[in-house]
Amino acid sequence: MFRSRVAGVGSFLPEKVITNYDLEKMVETTHDWIVQRTGIERRHMVDENEGCSDMCVRAGNKALADAKMTVDQMDLLIVCTLTPDYKMPAVACIVQAKLGAKNIMSFDLNAACSGFVYGMFVADQFIKTGVYKNVMVIGAENLTRLLNYKDRDTCILFGDGAGCFIMSRAQENDPNYLMTVHAHAEGSLAELLWAKGGGTRYPFSQEMLDTGSHFMQMKGKEIFKNATRTMATACTEALNATNTRPEQIDWIVPHQANLRITEAVANQFDFPMDKIVSTVHETGNTSAASIPIAFDTAYRDGRIKRGQLILLTAFGAGLTSGSALLRF
Ligand SMILES: CC(C)(COP(=O)(O)OP(=O)(O)OC[C@H]1O[C@@H](n2cnc3c(N)ncnc32)[C@H](O)[C@@H]1OP(=O)(O)O)[C@@H](O)C(=O)NCCC(=O)NCCS
Numbered sequence: 001m002f003r004s005r006v007a008g009v010g011s012f013l014p015e016k017v018i019t020n021y022d023l024e025k026m027v028e029t030t031h032d033w034i035v036q037r038t039g040i041e042r043r044h045m046v047d048e049n050e051g052c053s054d055m056c057v058r059a060g061n062k063a064l065a066d067a068k069m070t071v072d073q074m075d076l077l078i079v080c081t082l083t084p085d086y087k088m089p090a091v092a093c094i095v096q097a098k099l100g101a102k103n104i105m106s107f108d109l110n111a112a113c114s115g116f117v118y119g120m121f122v123a124d125q126f127i128k129t130g131v132y133k134n135v136m137v138i139g140a141e142n143l144t145r146l147l148n149y150k151d152r153d154t155c156i157l158f159g160d161g162a163g164c165f166i167m168s169r170a171q172e173n174d175p176n177y178l179m180t181v182h183a184h185a186e187g188s189l190a191e192l193l194w195a196k197g198g199g200t201r202y203p204f205s206q207e208m209l210d211t212g213s214h215f216m217q218m219k220g221k222e223i224f225k226n227a228t229r230t231m232a233t234a235c236t237e238a239l240n241a242t243n244t245r246p247e248q249i250d251w252i253v254p255h256q257a258n259l260r261i262t263e264a265v266a267n268q269f270d271f272p273m274d275k276i277v278s279t280v281h282e283t284g285n286t287s288a289a290s291i292p293i294a295f296d297t298a299y300r301d302g303r304i305k306r307g308q309l310i311l312l313t314a315f316g317a318g319l320t321s322g323s324a325l326l327r328f
Pocket of ligand 1: 034038153157221258285315
């Protein structure tokens with residue numbers, strides 16, 4: 001068995017920004033309410049002529065440059081997303097073509113906001129077993145097109161963006177590697193956060209367009225409780241699997257859903273907030289993209305350094321959850 005390591009990191013945020021003040025003009029809300037309840041101040045929105053695949057390409061190219069690798073060295077491309085360009089084919093195939101990658105296996109993975117941890121888990125299996133050496137894992141979301149800008153419960157929370165890890169086979173003596181990864185789902189709670197219409201179970205209809213059931217819908221309080229519960233459980237799982245104590249960790253990079261959720265998880269471990277990477281004020285919740293965007297932000301501004309011990313944890317619709325512990 002081999003080990004995998006994160007060889008390169010990259011991310012992309014669209015230029016266009018929607019502030020809380022912009023949202024005040026669309027729904028009955030205030031900047032202060034949003035900041036107090038979520039920590040979010042602004043979020044980014046993809047250009048109207050672009051979509052999920054374009055953000056993937058930008059993040060992917062940055063990660064390749066960071067890894068000092070070229071796209072033809074990639075053996076597998078996984079795009080973790082719930083907002084692909086099209087119903088079919090997979091956006092990963094579109095990205096493969098736009099990146100100019102060779103004829104490699106390319107697929108989408110939908111585990112909602114836990115998608116990136118799921119993607120790392122899958123990539124790790126291919127690398128561990130020796131099937132592939134270099135895997136591009138992208139988390140990318142175009143959530144602003146899944147939101148109802150008349151529903152203040154959801155439209156204040158989410159934004160667009162993409163992030164990427166190049167995961168590669170580690171040398172035998174490399175101290176930096178992915179130590180453990182965990183993933184779960186509680187499907188019986190799926191209706192707490194979903195977009196019911198527009199799939200094959202409830203195909204598009206005039207009634208759907210009139211009622212807006214194709215947009216994301218959420219029971220916020222229930223989601224909040226489940227998020228803190230499952231992220232804390234997933235963190236404990238990663239710590240126990242590696243005999244690691246919380247104080248040994250350099251950074252926690254959690255899914256960026258809401259600052260209050262992050263604080264609740266930190267409290268459970270008595271973990272200081274200044275060792276938790278938070279970009280939620282700038283990005284809102286970018287679902288599967290949020291962990292690699294936050295990671296890349298802290299890496300490029302010098303907080304995250306090579307050799308550090310880093311815990312990732314996520315929670316999302318499904319209800320999915322997961323964690324990963326890596327020596328970066
Ligand atoms: C959505 C969320 C911020 C709401 O915060 P909350 O403290 O639970 O707020 P409540 O739903 O109890 O609403 C409190 C009041 O604010 C109002 N309110 C709701 N949304 C509002 C908004 N955008 N602006 C202003 N007021 C709002 C409610 O109507 C309610 O008013 P009432 O007391 O008169 O009934 C919070 O539940 C949350 O973060 N949940 C998790 C969401 C999430 O992270 N989802 C993605 C997971 S991957």
